[in-house]
Amino acid sequence: MNTLLPTSIVGSLPKPAWLAKPEVLWSPWELDGDTLVEGKHDALRSAAKEQERRGLDIVSDGEQTRQHFVTTFIEHLEGVDFENRETVRIRDRYDASVPTVVGAVSRRQPVFVQDAAFLRQQTDRPIKWALPGPMTMIDTLADHHYRSRERLAWEFATILNQEARELEAAGVDIIQFDEPAFNVFFDEMKDWGVATLERAAEGLRAETVVHICYGYGIKANTDWKATLGAEWRQYEESFPLLQRSSIDTVSLESHNSHVPIDLIELIRGKKVMLGAIDVASHEVESPEEVADTLRRALQFVDADKLVASSNCGMAPLPRQVAFEKLSALSAGAGILRDELARVPA
Numbered sequence: 346m347n348t349l350l351p352t353s354i355v356g357s358l359p360k361p362a363w364l365a366k367p368e369v370l371w372s373p374w375e376l377d378g379d380t381l382v383e384g385k386h387d388a389l390r391s392a393a394k395e396q397e398r399r400g401l402d403i404v405s406d407g408e409q410t411r412q413h414f415v416t417t418f419i420e421h422l423e424g425v426d427f428e429n430r431e432t433v434r435i436r437d438r439y440d441a442s443v444p445t446v447v448g449a450v451s452r453r454q455p456v457f458v459q460d461a462a463f464l465r466q467q468t469d470r471p472i473k474w475a476l477p478g479p480m481t482m483i484d485t486l487a488d489h490h491y492r493s494r495e496r497l498a499w500e501f502a503t504i505l506n507q508e509a510r511e512l513e514a515a516g517v518d519i520i521q522f523d524e525p526a527f528n529v530f531f532d533e534m535k536d537w538g539v540a541t542l543e544r545a546a547e548g549l550r551a552e553t554v555v556h557i558c559y560g561y562g563i564k565a566n567t568d569w570k571a572t573l574g575a576e577w578r579q580y581e582e583s584f585p586l587l588q589r590s591s592i593d594t595v596s597l598e599s600h601n602s603h604v605p606i607d608l609i610e611l612i613r614g615k616k617v618m619l620g621a622i623d624v625a626s627h628e629v630e631s632p633e634e635v636a637d638t639l640r641r642a643l644q645f646v647d648a649d650k651l652v653a654s655s656n657c658g659m660a661p662l663p664r665q666v667a668f669e670k671l672s673a674l675s676a677g678a679g680i681l682r683d684e685l686a687r688v689p690a
């Protein structure tokens with residue numbers, strides 16, 4: 346990519362109200378059968394066009410064809426019972442109804458590859474596709490078969506690698522793995538979390554991203570954030586390991602968070618996808634605020650390695666608010682791009 350400070354969302358965008366109930370997670374579909382398939386594609390096309398129209402340089406699917414960023418992938422695997430769901434505590438924080446692993450897991454068919462090929466037809470810009478990371482997957486299900494988080498994570502890493510290679514073949518330029526669990530389970534992350542993530546990304550020519558965050562703007566997350574104190578130093582645990590890893594880009598929260606900006610120094614050399622849009626607030630950032638957030642990071646990351654992004658997924662936001670935030674992101678990156686162009690080299 347030649348653009349300096351390219352812009353990209355992290356993952357989800359709100360779905361149209363005719364497709365799924367707005368502003369909730371795990372929102373049930375409003376359509377079924379062939380109409381649902383067609384509706385998902387219409388929403389995917391519309392999300393791609395909206396990102397282009399708002400000036401985003403990297404186009405994502407906005408998760409328009411999936412109910413949830415983790416459980417939808419898991420539900421497509423063999424060995425998983427997704428009808429008999431169970432309520433478990435996820436991310437050590439909130440209860441969710443999740444699928445159950447009842448036998449050996451495998452991927453009989455591609456999960457998102459057709460959707461990615463469809464997205465590829467909608468735009469000439471680079472496209473990014475997000476998959477859940479292995480550790481976040483095992484933290485979003487009930488396991489009655491392996492009874493070992495590590496063993497199951499390695500199984501998922503192999504499956505994710507199969508899916509990622511086919512996404513790449515379908516024309517996906519950037520493959521992202523979402524690992525919010527890296528901000529919670531530090532011992533497991535050190536023992537096998539980063540290793541399983543690298544296994545998931547093994548052999549890819551596509552650019553690879555790991556997204557680590559403090560979650561959607563839902564109450565359980567804002568309550569948790571209130572307990573984290575004045576400085577959020579969770580990234581201090583993952584960044585040194587990721588700096589030494591094979592992953593190309595690290596996606597992190599910044600704007601309106603209490604993450605000390607100098608922690609980015611710990612991933613020096615990697616590309617940084619910096620959250621300059623708060624997904625936990627309905628207030629739309631001004632372009633100047635976005636530019637300020639990005640400018641502060643430039644002490645710790647070279648400009649040609651900085652990607653302007655949102656803090657996390659936007660699924661729970663009102664649609665118009667999310668779209669206006671996309672425009673603010675583009676305009677803010679534009680301000681800084683112009684500034685950098687004026688500085689004599």
Ligand SMILES: [Zn+2]
Nearest residue numbers: 558560657658
């Ligand atoms: Zn996130």
